[in-house]
Amino acid sequence: MARQLARSFERPITKQLELDYLLYLPDGYREDASQGWPLILFLHGMGQRGDDLELIKKHGIPKIVEERNDFPFVAVSPQCKESTYWPMELESLIALLDDVVARYNVDAGRIYLTGLSMGGYGTWLLATAYPERFAAIAPICGGGFPVMASRLKDVPVWAFHGAKDETVPLSESERMVHALKACGGEVRFTVYPQAGHDAWTETYDNPELYEWFLRHRRK
8 A cells, every 4th residue: 555655855055145235334333333323224116126226326215315414324225136026035135134234333123124115015025024123114105915914013113105106006005004903013104195106205304204213122
């Protein structure tokens, strides 16, 4: 009589991960400071994919740090290749974060995540995959998987969306926010009544966002 036999399989695999990125170090940054610096990981939108890092200075955190010299965070802004999307790069993003934390004077308890459009989706997905890595997240006009929202129950979230967004429906953010509230998560939700897809300019220009980030430390 034929029988099924229990067996196990194991094989080590070496995988090369690669991302180009912009790194911003704030004025006053010192390697020998007694306390590490807070860090923001920023994920750009679909229109900034490619192999030209100048593209990602068009919006969001890379634009902000070009315009002001008092930004109080280390900022890491990677670029997605033309043929890929952030949901395909989650492993690379965490490897990049590990590398930056190892190389620079970063407070691992104050790492924040934000992104817009495709980067808003990337923010939701990266945070649900690695919730233990982030002190707070701010996804802008993105979406995720509500079934995974409970993984963010202990991660403060501030989501943003334009009510008139015809590119990413407002319902994408609403579904995640409702799922988080249902599981007892700490979530704020800002809807700009007159905004279309560009919900990021007003968000990143608002000092309250950065004050809100800095009020949170990973438990």
